[in-house]
Amino acid sequence: MSTSTDNNASITQESGPSAAVQDIQKKIVVRTADGEVFNLKEEVAMEIDIIKTFFQEDSISYETVMPLPNVEGWEMVKVIEYCTKHVELKHKVDGYKERKAFQALFVQNLSTKSLLALTNTANYLEVKYLLDFLCQAVSEQIKNKDVDYVRELFGVENDFNDEEYEQVKAEAPWAHENLNNDLH
Amino acid sequence: MFHQDVLTHILLHLPVKSLLRFKCVSKQWLSVISSPQFHHRRRRLASSGIILCQTTDLIHDISLAGSNSDPPFTSLSFIDDSAGVKILQSSNGLLLCCSSLHKVGIRRSYYICNPSTKQVLILPEADCESKTISGVYLAFDSSKSPHYQVVSVRSCSSPSSSNSYRIVTYSSETRAWRLSGSPFAAPDMAFDNGVLWNDAIHWISPTGDSLCFDIDQERLGTLPNLPSTEKWSNRRLRYFGESGGHLHLIEVYGSATQFHVFEMERDYSSWLPKYQVDIAAIVDAFPLMVWNYPNANDSVFYAFSLLFLKEDEEDSILLLQVPGEFLSYNLRDGTFKKLGPISTTTNIAFQIGCFHAYQFTETLASV
Numbered sequence: 001m002s003t004s005t006d007n008n009a010s011i012t013q014e015s016g017p018s019a020a021v022q023d024i025q026k027k028i029v030v031r032t033a034d035g036e037v038f039n040l041k042e043e044v045a046m047e048i049d050i051i052k053t054f055f056q057e058d059s060i061s062y063e064t065v066m067p068l069p070n071v072e073g074w075e076m077v078k079v080i081e082y083c084t085k086h087v088e089l090k091h092k093v094d095g096y097k098e099r100k101a102f103q104a105l106f107v108q109n110l111s112t113k114s115l116l117a118l119t120n121t122a123n124y125l126e127v128k129y130l131l132d133f134l135c136q137a138v139s140e141q142i143k144n145k146d147v148d149y150v151r152e153l154f155g156v157e158n159d160f161n162d163e164e165y166e167q168v169k170a171e172a173p174w175a176h177e178n179l180n181n182d183l184h
Numbered sequence: 185m186f187h188q189d190v191l192t193h194i195l196l197h198l199p200v201k202s203l204l205r206f207k208c209v210s211k212q213w214l215s216v217i218s219s220p221q222f223h224h225r226r227r228r229l230a231s232s233g234i235i236l237c238q239t240t241d242l243i244h245d246i247s248l249a250g251s252n253s254d255p256p257f258t259s260l261s262f263i264d265d266s267a268g269v270k271i272l273q274s275s276n277g278l279l280l281c282c283s284s285l286h287k288v289g290i291r292r293s294y295y296i297c298n299p300s301t302k303q304v305l306i307l308p309e310a311d312c313e314s315k316t317i318s319g320v321y322l323a324f325d326s327s328k329s330p331h332y333q334v335v336s337v338r339s340c341s342s343p344s345s346s347n348s349y350r351i352v353t354y355s356s357e358t359r360a361w362r363l364s365g366s367p368f369a370a371p372d373m374a375f376d377n378g379v380l381w382n383d384a385i386h387w388i389s390p391t392g393d394s395l396c397f398d399i400d401q402e403r404l405g406t407l408p409n410l411p412s413t414e415k416w417s418n419r420r421l422r423y424f425g426e427s428g429g430h431l432h433l434i435e436v437y438g439s440a441t442q443f444h445v446f447e448m449e450r451d452y453s454s455w456l457p458k459y460q461v462d463i464a465a466i467v468d469a470f471p472l473m474v475w476n477y478p479n480a481n482d483s484v485f486y487a488f489s490l491l492f493l494k495e496d497e498e499d500s501i502l503l504l505q506v507p508g509e510f511l512s513y514n515l516r517d518g519t520f521k522k523l524g525p526i527s528t529t530t531n532i533a534f535q536i537g538c539f540h541a542y543q544f545t546e547t548l549a550s551v
Contacts (some may be wrong), residue, residue, distance in 0.1 A: 131190075139195070139197035139198045142202070156210045168214060172301060174201075175201045
């Protein structure tokens with residue numbers, strides 16, 4: 001589990017709702033698969049469609065802690081980081097460069113395997129723009145890799161026999177040449 | 185346990201070379217990458233650009249105009265033809281090419297190719313009496329069908345019927361040619377500069393007559409009359425092409441610096457003036473364009489070639505060539521700018537008319 005940096009996630013053990021709301025933005029609480037609990041600002045939480053849908057049900061109060069059994073703590077940290085930035089940039093007129101710089105930093109310390117896991121999570125949580133970005137980031141990292149690398153990364157078994165494999169390869173042999181197979 | 189949706193989403197962002205390679209990963213990956221739905225979704229993501237080719241019978245250089253990314257392909261050497269090939273037409277990512285071989289009595293080879301996947305098909309010969317080919321056209325629209333058709337206009341030069349033509353169509357689905365419609369006469373018509381639009385091929389003769397052939401219905405028709413020109417007897421057609429679902433026509437008479445872009449209505453009712461072009465500012469900026477007639481009655485000739493009109497929701501651009509430069513003229517506000525740098529191996533200064541431009545989109549479609 002990675003520790004949070006300067007985002008809105010905080011690890012607390014809140015047991016009951018806070019009565020004094022006043023000028024503080026409403027918080028939404030979620031619990032990830034590994035038991036970590038996160039307090040999200042409402043505007044950030046609403047970027048995550050699965051959370052938004054859950055709390056839009058009439059019978060659910062904001063005091064409920066929403067379980068996210070398919071999400072790991074470190075993934076939640078990253079998702080919150082991205083969504084918070086996204087909300088911040090929404091109000092800016094020309095945030096293009098800032099967004100690009102942020103995106104580069106965002107993926108910097110993530111292995112391709114972690115990136116893939118995060119992509120799956122973004123899909124589950126239903127955050128479209130994060131999913132779009134992560135899919136592009138993953139494809140950027142795998143585009144020059146060979147077939148073995150990709151199989152290993154995605155945990156895919158080779159279900160071709162030798163003959164079938166050669167047949168498919170023969171359709172475009174040039175596509176298997178001149179690869180830049182640097183190890184990540 | 186990877187969600188297929190997520191996998192597809194990742195694959196959609198990959199370049200063609202990676203996709204062709206990753207077909208070998210597993211049967212599921214092969215199935216996703218080969219599916220027509222995937223091809224269609226990917227095509228909608230892919231940006232289309234314009235390629236420029238020199239037509240000195242060999243393709244020296246192909247560059248992408250108007251974009252900062254790498255050109256989608258730089259040569260057609262994967263087509264095995266000792267004389268080299270030239271591009272006749274581009275249709276949604278597939279190219280129709282023919283051999284540059286020009287020997288009398290020997291039939292030229294025609295090729296359908298996909299430069300993105302480097303697949304080539306040598307067009308088989310049609311079993312047709314009329315062997316003389318006047319024009320060949322490729323019709324491919326991946327949003328309607330994964331198959332393409334090739335329309336060939338043949339001239340029959342039998343003693344009884346001069347100027348008689350026949351159309352034969354090849355389908356990539358049946359891999360066979362069929363006769364389309366009956367023989368017809370078309371005096372004065374040139375069949376080598378037709379334009380594909382609205383699932384039909386359109387031709388305009390030097391005298392302004394027109395003909396169109398509906399590919400699906402295999403029927404001939406005509407276009408409405410061209411806009412009238414007061415004192416000129418011969419038409420001066422300078423551009424006839426399709427872009428963004430519209431058919432455009434440009435005529436330039438004498439030493440006019442202003443001319444219209446006409447657009448054909450979808451119901452074939454009339455030609456409407458869509459844009460007004462004024463190249464006076466361009467002439468000022470590029471004095472090499474001005475050629476004086478030797479018997480000067482103060483008449484000048486402006487040397488420029490209209491290469492392509494690109495129309496979509498974002499902009500309407502006219503691509504033109506003047507001596508030494510390629511320019512893009514914005515039809516909506518009348519501004520223009522140089523395109524470049526475009527690398528060519530020969531001096532482009534005076535080769536007006538030696539360049540052709542084609543719209544091109546990357547596609548995974550098979551030939």
